[in-house]
Amino acid sequence: MTILLYDLVGRDSTRPFSPHCWKVAMALAHKGLDISTVPTRFLEVPAVEGGVSKTVPVIRDGETVLADSFAIALYLDEAYPDRPTLFGGEGGEAMARFIERWSQVTIHPYVTTAAIMDLHAMQDAENAVYFRQSREQRLGKRLEEVTAAREAGLDTFRASLEPLRSMLFYQPFIGGAAPLFGDYIVFGALQWARIASPYQLLNDGDVVAQWFARCLDLHGGLGRKVAAAA
């Protein structure tokens, strides 16, 4: 059966950009499940599946409707135990939560700083108004002020990736010899930046950039099917 993924897009419905939707797209590919995506704009989210969630991703798998990328990944491993695992056991499930919180508090704020004007520019007129209003309320400043910190924050951001960089000295993926959902969590954050903004977050020689390139190659180059922002 085909799984429906409600996937966040802007004006161009072929450029899904949400970090959390990318986590799920990669997770579904990892499990080898057939999917059909439903391009969804910000203002359409409240109507998804009868208003089941304030955010996407949302999936429908037969009668099961589920929101939240981490909950979806847990569901997929439970519902499809015979397909490749996303967590590699209970310890992996628990520690993927640490990875998620690390990515959320370390990477997401800087990607927001770096890409927020580009994300705004990707929306159609109506959604751009919503995006500006909701983000300016959440962040307590104008989008233009948020992104003003981009240059000054770059070195600190790159330094903040040191745990991942250091780990890559030991193994090629967060999941070890092969990727697990932990990889897709961090991949999602950097893919969000890659699709939204031409701003270069990583030095080419950085092992983190090399790991990200390996992730882009996974599952038939799924991540590369959307070109980097130019």
Add this chain to the structure above:
Amino acid sequence: MTILLYDLVGRDSTRPFSPHCWKVAMALAHKGLDISTVPTRFLEVPAVEGGVSKTVPVIRDGETVLADSFAIALYLDEAYPDRPTLFGGEGGEAMARFIERWSQVTIHPYVTTAAIMDLHAMQDAENAVYFRQSREQRLGKRLEEVTAAREAGLDTFRASLEPLRSMLFYQPFIGGAAPLFGDYIVFGALQWARIASPYQLLNDGDVVAQWFARCLDLHGGLGRKVAAAA
């Protein structure tokens, strides 16, 4: 059979303080293995088990001699598969490496800053000379200069624990509902500080402090058998 743990101490042989030795002490208790510790001072490390390692912990388990806390934990799970797991599967093994690198690059440098003069004061005369010389060479400054950054760095250090703090909103341990080696990794770093220095790293109300207290309670209060520095 009793496992020997070569455990780093200073002048007082009842106050082992090494973060990496504490990781292993907790791991051995987690596996329910009998141990006998060999109090070892810095200058005695090169002679441990015929010079097998430049650092402790080192364990001897029958004919097996092993150094490096992470390698020891992996060995214990492989050698004693019927006892409680330290990693919770392959995903847990892989992601414990991320936890280790995170702890090493986030927590260890600040504990060094905060506690280095206290660590120096714990050594006997001969080992104090070694400690000062080796650390000043590694850090490129006098111990007194290292610790001068303590007050100024405290807020940043506390903020850097945010991934762990945020994770504790979801689950009581890094290992999930119960502790795994990932918990002992971070515990080791904070236990090192607790035993060496009275300097207060964490606010009492911090959920990270509450998690640390839970870790101190584990395995019959093993971590509390050495009193906090006063």
